[in-house]
Amino acid sequence: MLAIRLPQEIENRLKKLADVTGRSKTFYAREAILEHLDDLEDIYLAEHELEEVRAGRSVPVSLEEVMKQYDLES
Template identity: 50%
Template sequence: MKKTYPSWENRKTITVSLPVEDFERLDKLAKHTGRSKNFYIKEALSKYLDEVEDIYFLERSIELVRTGQDELIDLEEAEEELCSE
């Protein structure tokens, strides 16, 4: 799925210091593919944030179940709830 980014008015700029090896790898990739370094940094950050957010959500869900603040339901019950909506 192609990622779309907000217009220039809805962006913030950040400066990142990279190890020389990472910068050189990024630079080589950008030159080889004709895409900008900025493109690859945005793509990598977006994917990383998606994964980290999922991990934190799952960790929090597990903690809620362990402490009795939430409960697990079986697959059949979940399917019934989803289909009845």
């Protein structure tokens, strides 16, 4: 279960879309989350890892090293 507060303008747009299409607001909220969750994970996890590298808690590995480690050299 998830409850979210939306700005009134967004709530109005979502309601109008639901009314016009005969689908629920929940349907469209779910679709939006599913559509963008992968991108959000990529962005925030990459930002977190960058902070770890800058703080010296993580060491970057070059693409060349990864390819060699997994025997992916062409």
